[in-house]
Amino acid sequence: MTIIRDLSIVPFGDYGWLASFENTADQISGALAANHAAQKLLNSGKFIDVTPAIASIAIRFNPETLAADDAKEMLHRAIEGAASDKTPAPRAHIDIPVLYGGEAGPDFDWLCAHAGFTAEKLIAAHTNAPYRVAMLGFAPGFAYLGPLAKPLQAPRLAEPRQSVPQGSVGVAGAFTGVYALSSPGGWRIIGRTPKRLFNKHARDPFVIRAGDEVRFSPITEEEFARLEATP
Amino acid sequence: MKTIARIESPGQLTTIQDFGRAGLRHLGVPQGGAADRVSLALANASVGNACRTPALECVLTGLSLEFQTDIAFAIAGADMRPCLTGEAVSMAKAIVAKPGDKLEMGGAKEGATAYIAFAGGVAGARVMNSTATYLPGRFGGFSGRALRNGDKLRSANYESGAPREITAHYCPRLGHDWVLRACEGPDVSRLHPTLVERFFSGKFSASDRWSRMGLKLDGAQLKHETGAMASSAVYPGTVQLPPDGAPFLLAADAQTTGGYPRIAQVIAADLPLIGQIRPGDRLWFRRTTPDEARETSALRTSFYEAVAPGFSFI
Numbered sequence: 397m398t399i400i401r402d403l404s405i406v407p408f409g410d411y412g413w414l415a416s417f418e419n420t421a422d423q424i425s426g427a428l429a430a431n432h433a434a435q436k437l438l439n440s441g442k443f444i445d446v447t448p449a450i451a452s453i454a455i456r457f458n459p460e461t462l463a464a465d466d467a468k469e470m471l472h473r474a475i476e477g478a479a480s481d482k483t484p485a486p487r488a489h490i491d492i493p494v495l496y497g498g499e500a501g502p503d504f505d506w507l508c509a510h511a512g513f514t515a516e517k518l519i520a521a522h523t524n525a526p527y528r529v530a531m532l533g534f535a536p537g538f539a540y541l542g543p544l545a546k547p548l549q550a551p552r553l554a555e556p557r558q559s560v561p562q563g564s565v566g567v568a569g570a571f572t573g574v575y576a577l578s579s580p581g582g583w584r585i586i587g588r589t590p591k592r593l594f595n596k597h598a599r600d601p602f603v604i605r606a607g608d609e610v611r612f613s614p615i616t617e618e619e620f621a622r623l624e625a626t627p
Numbered sequence: 628m629k630t631i632a633r634i635e636s637p638g639q640l641t642t643i644q645d646f647g648r649a650g651l652r653h654l655g656v657p658q659g660g661a662a663d664r665v666s667l668a669l670a671n672a673s674v675g676n677a678c679r680t681p682a683l684e685c686v687l688t689g690l691s692l693e694f695q696t697d698i699a700f701a702i703a704g705a706d707m708r709p710c711l712t713g714e715a716v717s718m719a720k721a722i723v724a725k726p727g728d729k730l731e732m733g734g735a736k737e738g739a740t741a742y743i744a745f746a747g748g749v750a751g752a753r754v755m756n757s758t759a760t761y762l763p764g765r766f767g768g769f770s771g772r773a774l775r776n777g778d779k780l781r782s783a784n785y786e787s788g789a790p791r792e793i794t795a796h797y798c799p800r801l802g803h804d805w806v807l808r809a810c811e812g813p814d815v816s817r818l819h820p821t822l823v824e825r826f827f828s829g830k831f832s833a834s835d836r837w838s839r840m841g842l843k844l845d846g847a848q849l850k851h852e853t854g855a856m857a858s859s860a861v862y863p864g865t866v867q868l869p870p871d872g873a874p875f876l877l878a879a880d881a882q883t884t885g886g887y888p889r890i891a892q893v894i895a896a897d898l899p900l901i902g903q904i905r906p907g908d909r910l911w912f913r914r915t916t917p918d919e920a921r922e923t924s925a926l927r928t929s930f931y932e933a934v935a936p937g938f939s940f941i
Contacts, residue, residue: 408812409809409862410921411941438653445652448653452859453860458941459925531884533884534882534883536654577763577764596752596766
């Protein structure tokens with residue numbers, strides 16, 4: 397059961413609807429409910445695409461095969477259903493080994509200073525508890541994970557980097573995130589995983605899916621090199 | 628797989644595109660595909676291909692290539708003054724090239740993208756159900772990248788039928804002034820009403836910050852102080868308004884979510900026009916309602932379906 401307040405559904409162009417709701421007590425349960433509702437809508441096969449996010453779901457439909465009002469009604473029902481269902485358990489538990497700091501984490505030292513933590517304490521805080529994947533978005537397979545410990549919460553970079561290497565692990569606002577592919581990005585990068593998170597030829601190309609549980613564990617440079625070399 | 632042609636000069640940005648990978652936005656995967664679907668569909672229809680068959684998309688300047696086999700091809704979209712071994716090539720008309728023939732193109736004066744379709748389609752890496760090149764992710768199309776000198780294009784050997792005659796009224800009207808019909812975006816209630824009015828009555832020009840992801844617009848002053856928003860869905864045709872007041876019009880490779888207020892959404896039927904806007908062009912947004920826009924899109928869809936069966940704007 398997730399408490400969803402102030403649900404509003406507004407048109408998003410001629411092919412879409414956007415449902416937004418107030419953040420529930422914590423952003424993660426709201427995002428998990430949005431994802432749960434999105435899965436139901438995806439399974440119906442009636443939509444062009446479904447985009448769940450932190451406190452919203454957007455759908456696009458083909459008006460020639462689905463009336464706009466029916467699409468809106470389906471969206472409304474899916475959210476109400478997801479809110480009254482139990483928060484779904486994670487589909488998978490994924491371990492992500494991370495090399496923290498140095499070249500792999502150019503903003504690691506900055507975040508230590510920002511949090512007032514030693515390197516060891518920062519790593520402990522980041523690896524302490526498992527996270528839930530709140531959403532995938534912004535770039536292919538990019539995972540927003542939370543809840544992030546308060547001292548580790550930090551604003552984005554004022555100037556986004558032109559290219560952040562794949563596997564980079566960063567923080568921004570209330571989330572920590574993992575770049576499945578190299579892309580431009582404004583998150584503060586504290587480490588990198590050698591684990592391959594994207595396989596373009598696989599049936600499920602992304603290792604991490606919305607709703608999964610993710611746990612980070614620190615590794616050394618040697619372990620990073622060894623894991624990177626293993627396919 | 629037979630070789631169609633060898634690239635002698637790739638132009639500014641030539642990629643393999645189709646109708647993109649639909650239905651994956653929940654994984655953060657943009658749809659991508661042709662910046663101007665109508666022109667891709669017309670080029671394909673001209674050579675008898677299905678409308679979504681992979682073809683080449685040239686941006687601003689065309690390419691030069693040498694044919695290696697006998698094959699029908701057609702070009703649609705921006706006129707980059709194509710010549711086949713010295714002879715001018717008509718737009719949206721199938722021509723059979725012979726081995727050794729050279730196709731040479733220049734720069735477009737109006738419009739931004741041209742499509743070169745080959746009978747049977749051009750082969751590329753198929754990733755997540757599409758051959759569209761997604762440059763930021765380096766996947767799809769020709770090894771996930773733009774074409775280079777010396778690349779060899781191969782045939783995809785898709786079934787193709789008889790060439791279709793495309794009359795001129797199907798081809799998009801290009802120029803330097805664009806009126807895009809748009810619905811109010813989902814965040815207008817967060818913005819000051821006068822800002823929204825200024826947006827829909829204002830004149831903009833396309834800046835040179837241009838990519839397949841989107842273009843930054845110069846023009847009316849629309850600075851605002853609406854606070855940060857949680858990331859939420861955006862699409863091709865979404866106009867985002869960052870606090871600095873310069874609207875950003877998202878294009879074919881639009882990312883799946885963004886954090887700036889969405890002031891407008893270009894209607895489905897006008898999405899192909901976005902692919903033809905070049906830096907310096909002027910544009911206006913004409914406000915319409917979702918109901919009216921759906922009527923327009925339905926009419927335009929059946930119009931194009933007459934020559935390109937299976938055509939859709941999204």
